[in-house]
Amino acid sequence: MADKEYKERIVIDSRVHFGKPCIAGTRIPVENVLELLQENISFKEIIENYYTDLEEEDISACLRYAADLVRSEEIHVGILNASPC
Helix, strand or coil, X not given: CCHHHHHHHEECXXXXXXXXXXXXXXXXXXXXXXXXXXXXXXXXXXXHHHCCCCCHHXXXXXXXXXXXXXXXXXXXXXXXXXXXX
């Protein structure tokens, strides 16, 4: 999936689900799709049993979105419980 296409499939609108990312043209939050994937529900099952308006590319876009968030996340490593030896 091209980067541009994936970014067109995920939208953030402050008027829909309090600005949580959703699949374009729907009110389906990315979070809900990711939770189904976490439960090992297949793309096909998600489309057939949960969100019939989705396409497999929409679900792939959710995964790409999540990966991009993790990739861009800042990690602050600190010394915890540091004590002299």
